[in-house]
Every structure is written in structure tokens, then in C-alpha cells.
Amino acid sequence: MSAEALAPIPDVRREARNAERRRLLLWLGPPAAWFAVFMLLPHLSLLYVSLGHMDYVDFVPGFSAANYVKIFTVEPYLGVTFKSFNNGLMTAVLASLIAYPLALWMAFGVSSARARALVSVLVILPWLASYMVKAYAWKTILGTQGVVNSLLVSAGVVAEPLETLMYSRFAVILTLTYIFTPFCVISIYAQLERIPPSLIEAARNLGATDLEILRRIVLPISIPGVFAGAVIVFSLAFSDFITSTLVGGPSDLMISSIMINLFGVSMDRPLASAIGFLMLALAAVLLVTMQWVEKRVQVRF
Amino acid sequence: MSAGRHSLCTGWPWTAAAMAVLGFLYAPIVVMVVLSFNTSHVLGLPMEGFTFDWYFRFLGNEDVVESIVNGTLVAVACVVVSIGFGLPAAMALDRFEFPGKAIFRRIVLLPLILPGVTTGVALLNFFVLANVPMSLWTIVTGVGTALIAVAITEIFARLQQIGRSQEEAALNLGATHFEVFLRITLPNIASAVAGAALIAFAIAFDELAATYLLTGRDVTLPMQLWSMIRREVTPEINAIASAVLAVSLVLLVAGMWLSRGAQLRGTRAA
Numbered sequence: 001m002s003a004e005a006l007a008p009i010p011d012v013r014r015e016a017r018n019a020e021r022r023r024l025l026l027w028l029g030p031p032a033a034w035f036a037v038f039m040l041l042p043h044l045s046l047l048y049v050s051l052g053h054m055d056y057v058d059f060v061p062g063f064s065a066a067n068y069v070k071i072f073t074v075e076p077y078l079g080v081t082f083k084s085f086n087n088g089l090m091t092a093v094l095a096s097l098i099a100y101p102l103a104l105w106m107a108f109g110v111s112s113a114r115a116r117a118l119v120s121v122l123v124i125l126p127w128l129a130s131y132m133v134k135a136y137a138w139k140t141i142l143g144t145q146g147v148v149n150s151l152l153v154s155a156g157v158v159a160e161p162l163e164t165l166m167y168s169r170f171a172v173i174l175t176l177t178y179i180f181t182p183f184c185v186i187s188i189y190a191q192l193e194r195i196p197p198s199l200i201e202a203a204r205n206l207g208a209t210d211l212e213i214l215r216r217i218v219l220p221i222s223i224p225g226v227f228a229g230a231v232i233v234f235s236l237a238f239s240d241f242i243t244s245t246l247v248g249g250p251s252d253l254m255i256s257s258i259m260i261n262l263f264g265v266s267m268d269r270p271l272a273s274a275i276g277f278l279m280l281a282l283a284a285v286l287l288v289t290m291q292w293v294e295k296r297v298q299v300r301f
Numbered sequence: 302m303s304a305g306r307h308s309l310c311t312g313w314p315w316t317a318a319a320m321a322v323l324g325f326l327y328a329p330i331v332v333m334v335v336l337s338f339n340t341s342h343v344l345g346l347p348m349e350g351f352t353f354d355w356y357f358r359f360l361g362n363e364d365v366v367e368s369i370v371n372g373t374l375v376a377v378a379c380v381v382v383s384i385g386f387g388l389p390a391a392m393a394l395d396r397f398e399f400p401g402k403a404i405f406r407r408i409v410l411l412p413l414i415l416p417g418v419t420t421g422v423a424l425l426n427f428f429v430l431a432n433v434p435m436s437l438w439t440i441v442t443g444v445g446t447a448l449i450a451v452a453i454t455e456i457f458a459r460l461q462q463i464g465r466s467q468e469e470a471a472l473n474l475g476a477t478h479f480e481v482f483l484r485i486t487l488p489n490i491a492s493a494v495a496g497a498a499l500i501a502f503a504i505a506f507d508e509l510a511a512t513y514l515l516t517g518r519d520v521t522l523p524m525q526l527w528s529m530i531r532r533e534v535t536p537e538i539n540a541i542a543s544a545v546l547a548v549s550l551v552l553l554v555a556g557m558w559l560s561r562g563a564q565l566r567g568t569r570a571a
Contacts, residue, residue, distance in 0.1 A: 020397075023397075023478060024393060024397045024399055026389075027389040027390070027392045027393040027396075027397070028389070028390070028393040028397070028399065028405075030385075030386060030389055031386040031387070031389050031390035031393070031409065031449065032405065034382075034386050034446070034449075035386075035408060035409060035446070035449075038424065038442050038443075038446045039408065039411075039412075039420075039423075039446055040408075041427060042420075042423035042424045042426065042427035043423045045423065045426050045427045045430055046422065046423045046426050048430075049426055049430070059430075098322055098325065099322070101315070101318040101319060101322060102318070102319045102322040102323065104310050104315070104319075105310050105315050105316065105318065105319035106319070107310075108308075108309035108310040108311075109309070109310035109311050109315050109316065109319065111308070111311075119323075121554070121557060122323060122326075122327075123323075123326070124553075124557065125550060125553055125554070126326045126327065126330065128500070128503065128504060128549070128553050129330075129507075129546055129549055129550065129553075130507035130509075130523070130542075130545055130546060130549060131507075131508075131509060131510070132507065132509045132523060132526065132527060132530065133330075133333075133507065133526075133542045133545055133546050134329070134330070136333070136530050136534075136538070136542050137329040137330055137332065137333040137542070138329055139530070139534055140332065140333050140336055140534055140539060141329055141332055141333075143534050146534075147332055147336075178325070178326075178329065181322070181325070181326060182326060185322070200309060210309055213309060214309065214310075218309070232414045235414070235416065236414070236416050238416075239416035239418050239419060240416075241418060241510070241513075242509055242510065242527075245531065246530060246531070256416075256418045259418075259422060260418075260422075260513070260514065263422065263425065263426075263514070269426065269429065272422065272426075273422070273426055276418075276419055276422040276423060276426070279416065279418075279419050280415075280419045280423070283414070283415055283416065283419070287411075287414065
């Protein structure tokens, strides 16, 4: 066969490819354009503004890292960033620990598929429910006139309502842990679900006890799920301002609150943008690291 | 004895631990709802009596009612944005190969795990630079854009599930691509789209983080509730919070039922 004999075919193919490309453009164009304008541009504008400075009320563009230096050298920014980091970390660890037994039970203790689906819904519902309402629920429980205090007082355990329950770091971390536990359950369960029954049965046939199976098979395999959940929870809890404002005291403000104040009251948009961009960068770095780690440790079945 | 994977954690200590965690997830919400029916003006135990008064009271509060109307408008607009752009994006991701697909997927799903406050601050910054005043519409750009990710995961999961054989058969029989989409693809994904719409509405209706930054003169329910919650703790606020919770739970359950099974996969899709 000579090349000439085949000549018309590439044309038909090209025609088909062009039609395919036009259809792709029809689907991809609008969402790509929307994301470019309302996601990429705004985040780039954050970087752009963060490199400039304010001259009274006017923004002056520039190319200076001064705002970033300020966050890491000047109080209260440095201390609050550190505190938010700590709160995020505590929340991620506590939420993962609390979530783990429930995820285990969902994966290895519920035999009916219908019951498993029901429990999944029971876990997802509180995750998707209003963040603010969940934080407020703890305010009604921990407040000076809240449930815990009125129980303690009426039972005679304490004479006066405990002030430290509410408006404290304890309250902030407890509430954040509460809010993010469902997410950790979902993340860990999704990973446990990947373990094939044959693997467990094989271990059992070889004489492993349940505890050994949990420790030497299930636990190692679950690590990417725990890690993925914890990383996302850390990044979300780190940037919280709702919980810390509602149940925290004046000294429990987190970095997002500072950023919001800088944007509004203090009119220092460049510094606020620098904080915002750092939060975005932190989230991005964590996600990329997470995916990298996941790729390396993920077990293929 | 057939000892499958579901017999590893069946003992009562496992069940008890699991129930304790589920109890932890639901107890605070239940307490809050119960207190919204308490006759006492002071929030706290013991219950003095049962009443619906607090619910009637907030329905008589003009600011609250206005914020509910605004919030509903905003949530509907967010649903339109999320489905309007999420459906085509899901089609492009499932049915086509294109350069940069992996990056596109990552960017559109990013809002699932990105803090709302960063989205809010980025858009606020952008609008201030562009001299666009804050309004109900700016809230839609923030919350709606983030919710596109929800629509994509739900619809993409369904597209994967239904496969392409029906569509290919129709194309071979001479149907146009437009006809195939309208008469085969769309009916097949309709319930997932409806489910995504309900879930998106429920989330948009009580989103606060991005909303907080992008709100102008008109406020939506989350902002109204926020300004009340910060000041005090009253049974009336419990009633509003409980109502918000009830509405979103109903919508979420209906949404999840319509788009069965996508959630667990969806949350890890990113």
C-alpha cells in the first residue's frame, strides 16, 4: 500500500477530531472561563496586593516582601499564626483519634450494606450541616448559663458557673474537633473500604488473631486515609475564625480574624492579602505533599 | 464459619466505641434543638416547659425574615452557578481527553478542601481592585464558585456509572450529539443533578466564611444569625439555628438519596 492511497483518510480523521474539539470547547469553555475570572484572578490579585503597601487610604502597587516579613517577625501576627497552627494541629490529631474507632467499625463491624450506607449518611450529615450552627451548639452547652454549668451548679459540684469552660482555648479546640471529626471518619473509612476481604481471610487462615490483623494489616493500610483527613482538617481548622470568635476568649483569636480585621477596620489590605496568600500557599503545599506521600505509601490491590 | 471482613470489629466494645463517637456527633445538636422548645427565657437546663413560641417569635422578626428571603435568593443563584458550570465541567472531565486535564480537575475540585475564608478574601480583594461594590451577587460568586466542585463530583460520579454504550449506540443510529445529550445523557444524570442542586442549596443557605467577607448592605440568613449569635445566647437564636439545621438536613438527605453513593467517593476525589 502506498501512502497516496491512504491520503483521504487523515482528512476524515482530522474532520472528526475538529468536531470533537469543538464539542469539547462547548463543554469546557464556560467553566474554564468562570474559574479563570472568579478563582484564578482573585487569588493572583491576592499575591499582587500583598507585594504592595498602603499610602493612607490608597493602595500603592509594589514588589516588596515586607508584608510577609512582618507576619513572621512582628506581634501579634507571629504569635497568632503560631497559635492557629497549634490549634489546627491539635484539632487534626484529636479528630483523627476520635474518628478512627467509628471508621473501623463502619468498615469491619457492620455486615449489612444497607446499615453501612445509613451510618455513612449519619456521619456525612453533621459534616455538611451549618458550620456556624455547630459552633453555636457548643456555646449553648459550655456557656456560663449553658447545659454543663447548670448541671454542675444544680448538682452542687460547683457553687459558681465555671468560666473556663467557655471563652477558652479548651472550648475552641473541643468545638473544632467536634466540627471536623466527621470529615476524618469519611477519609479513614474511604481508605479502609479498599482493603479486600480476601486479605483479612488469608491472614486469618494463616492463624493471625483479630488484634494482629488490626495492628499489622489494617493499621498500616489505613495510614494514607488518616493522613489525608488530618492534613485537610489541619488546613481548614487553621483558617477558622467562626469557632474561635464564638467560643474563644479575646486571646483565642485566630489568624483569619486578624486578616479580616486588617481588611476592614485597619484598612491594611496588603498585609491582609499577604496573610490570605500564605494560608492559600500553606493549603496548596499540604495538598501536594499529601498527594505525593499518598502515591508513595498507597497499597495497590 | 465464614469470617469475612465485617467480623473483625463486631464485639460490643467496638459497637460501644462507635456509638460513643456517633453520640458525640449528635448530642450537641440535639441539646441545642431541645432547648429551643424550652419556655424559660434563660437558656439552660432544667426544661421548664414545652413551647413553640421562640419559633413564632423569630418568624415575626422582620430582619430575620428579610434575611431568609435574601438567603434563599442567593442560594438559588448559587445552585444555578454550580450546576450551570459544574455540569459542563463534569461532561468535559468524563467524556473528553484534553491537555491540562489533570490540572483543570485539580483546580475545579480545590474548593472542596480550601478554607472558605481564603476564597472570600481573594474575591473581596479582587472586587475592591475592580471597584465592584459588595452585594448579594458578590456572595454568589464566592459561594457558587466553591459549590461547582460539589456539582462536578456528583455528576461526574453518575457519568462514570452510566458509561457510554447507550450514547454510542444512539450515535451509530444517526442521532446528533445534541440529541444524544438531550435524550439519553440528561435523563440518565437528571437525579444526580437534582441531588447536587439540593446539596448545593443546603450548603449555600448556611455558608458563612466566604459570605462574611463578600456581604454588602443586604444580609443573608447566615450573616443575620451571626450578628445575633455573637451578642448573646437566647432560646430564639436556638430556634433559628434549629430551623436552619432542620431545613438543611431535609435537603441534604433528599439530595443524597437522589445522587446515591457519590458522597463517600466524592470527598476523596480531590
